[in-house]
Amino acid sequence: MGRRLKLAAQVLAVGLVAALFGLLGWKVTHQGSGAELVKNAGLGKKPPAPDFRLARLDGDGHVDLKSFRNKVVLVNFWASWCDPCKREMPRLEQAYRQFRGRGVEFVGVDAQDFDSSAKREVRKAGTSYPVGYDGAGKVLGRYGGLPLPKTFVIDRRGRLVNYHLGELEPADINRLLKGALKPS
Amino acid sequence: MRAALLVALVAALVAPAAAPASQQHPTQNELESEIMCPVCGTTLDQSDSAVAQQMKMYIAARIHAGATKSQIEDALVAQFGEAVLAAPPKRGFNLIAWLLPLIGLLVAAPIVGWAAWRWSRARDSGPPVPPSRLDPDIERRIDSELAGYETS
Numbered sequence: 001m002g003r004r005l006k007l008a009a010q011v012l013a014v015g016l017v018a019a020l021f022g023l024l025g026w027k028v029t030h031q032g033s034g035a036e037l038v039k040n041a042g043l044g045k046k047p048p049a050p051d052f053r054l055a056r057l058d059g060d061g062h063v064d065l066k067s068f069r070n071k072v073v074l075v076n077f078w079a080s081w082c083d084p085c086k087r088e089m090p091r092l093e094q095a096y097r098q099f100r101g102r103g104v105e106f107v108g109v110d111a112q113d114f115d116s117s118a119k120r121e122v123r124k125a126g127t128s129y130p131v132g133y134d135g136a137g138k139v140l141g142r143y144g145g146l147p148l149p150k151t152f153v154i155d156r157r158g159r160l161v162n163y164h165l166g167e168l169e170p171a172d173i174n175r176l177l178k179g180a181l182k183p184s
Numbered sequence: 185m186r187a188a189l190l191v192a193l194v195a196a197l198v199a200p201a202a203a204p205a206s207q208q209h210p211t212q213n214e215l216e217s218e219i220m221c222p223v224c225g226t227t228l229d230q231s232d233s234a235v236a237q238q239m240k241m242y243i244a245a246r247i248h249a250g251a252t253k254s255q256i257e258d259a260l261v262a263q264f265g266e267a268v269l270a271a272p273p274k275r276g277f278n279l280i281a282w283l284l285p286l287i288g289l290l291v292a293a294p295i296v297g298w299a300a301w302r303w304s305r306a307r308d309s310g311p312p313v314p315p316s317r318l319d320p321d322i323e324r325r326i327d328s329e330l331a332g333y334e335t336s
Contacts, residue, residue, distance in 0.1 A: 009295075081234035112222045114238065114263055136265025137222065146223055 038144035038163065041152070046159040049075075049152065050142040054132025057110055057118055063132035065107070065154075072104045072180045073154040074173075077140055079110060080117035084167035085149040089125035095173040096129045103156075104177060107132065111140035111148065153180045210253035215243050218271065219257070222264050 040047040053064045065073065076092055078085035096106040108131035110118040115133050122131055134140055143152060153162040153176045162176045206214060216229040221236040228236050228243075239260070246256045260268050272278035318326075 079235065081238050083234070112235065112264060114242065117238065135263045136267065138265070 034142050034144040037142070037160065041160040041163050046155070046161055049073075049154040049158055049160045050139075052109075052132070052134075052139040052142070054109065054134055054139060057108075057115060057122060057131040057133045063107055063109075063130045068105045068107070068154075069158060070103075070156050072156060072177065074104065074106045074177060075109060075143075075152045075154065076106065076168075077109045077111050077134075077143065077148055077150045077152075079113040079148055080121045081113065082148045086121055086125070088149060088168045089121065089127060091168060091170050091173065093125060093127050093129070095170065095177070099177055100129075102181065104181070105129070109134050109139055111135075112137040112146075151176065153177060155180050207253045210247060210256065212240070212244055212247060215247075215253065215256060216240060218269070219243070219260060220268050220270050222268055227270050 037047050037050070049065065051065050053062050053066075055061075056063055065075075074092075074095075076088075078089070080086070092106060092108075096104075100106070106129035108122075108127060108129060110122075110131055111134040113133075113135065115135065118131070118133065132139075137145070140146070140148075144150070147165070149167060151164045151168055152160055155161045161180050164172055164176055168176075213229065217227050219228050219239065220226070221228050221231040221233055221239065223235050224231045224233050228239055242260075243256060246259065251259075257269065257273075266273070266278075272281045274282055
């Protein structure tokens with residue numbers, strides 16, 4: 001009886017440790033997926049862009065990445081507490097007006113932010129492209145997490161073909177989009 | 185051991201009773217030490233980042249407006265997700281994080297006590313250990329060498 005009890009306790013302890021290791025492994029791989037994605041995009045591997053569906057910041061429906069298939073999509077992650085993000089917003093709006101007639105869509109993703117502050121910034125910059133609200137930063141995490149701003153370009157087949165970390169200048173926007181607009 | 189367990193249980197039972205005062209009238213410092221800055225991985229009181237400043241201002245405004253602690257926390261969770269709380273909330277699935285250590289203590293204490301009792305009992309009642317015998321050859325050699333010392 002004593003030996004059986006001891007064996008059961010040992011099996012239980014080993015099982016518990018194995019379960020904790022499994023949990024740790026899952027957590028590490030889950031967190032690491034965003035960084036891996038950015039790395040692969042940087043290596044020119046064109047990984048599939050993770051889909052997302054976010055409530056629009058203006059409260060009018062959702063922003064669904066899938067709905068932009070067959071278009072080149074520029075996804076810009078930003079937040080109202082990020083000064084470079086705010087500086088690049090008017091440049092993005094200007095580029096949006098320039099490119100939208102050429103099969104290009106822009107999507108803003110406001111991440112880890114107060115929605116009220118973000119709405120204020122959107123109004124101030126006169127942003128007309130859809131902006132989704134990712135308060136908890138879950139979508140941002142799937143795209144490699146902080147820092148902000150960061151901008152991805154997705155081709156017509158839904159693959160990440162380009163990205164830019166940091167504040168965008170007009171020349172950066174042109175470079176990112178022109179690369180994706182080339183016939184593949 | 186029993187006294188320690190009793191103290192732990194009493195502390196666990198008394199803690200919720202002390203909560204309502206800070207729940208109704210939270211302080212800025214208290215909330216800043218319990219809310220995480222989402223971009224720096226520290227609590228707000230440890231951070232001067234732009235988002236932390238924004239959150240501190242939000243908390244100050246809500247305290248000024250008379251909001252309770254849970255109202256402020258809920259509003260921040262709605263904006264930034266549950267990860268903004270430094271400690272998991274004491275409800276739902278997160279309750280496990282609070283109960284598991286206590287359950288572990290309650291389960292482990294009797295097991296350790298029982299094992300210690302068995303170990304001490306086995307030591308008391310076990311057969312006497314015979315003194316270890318030396319190899320006869322070595323014993324003879326030691327005797328002859330000792331005899332050599334005595335005669336010299």
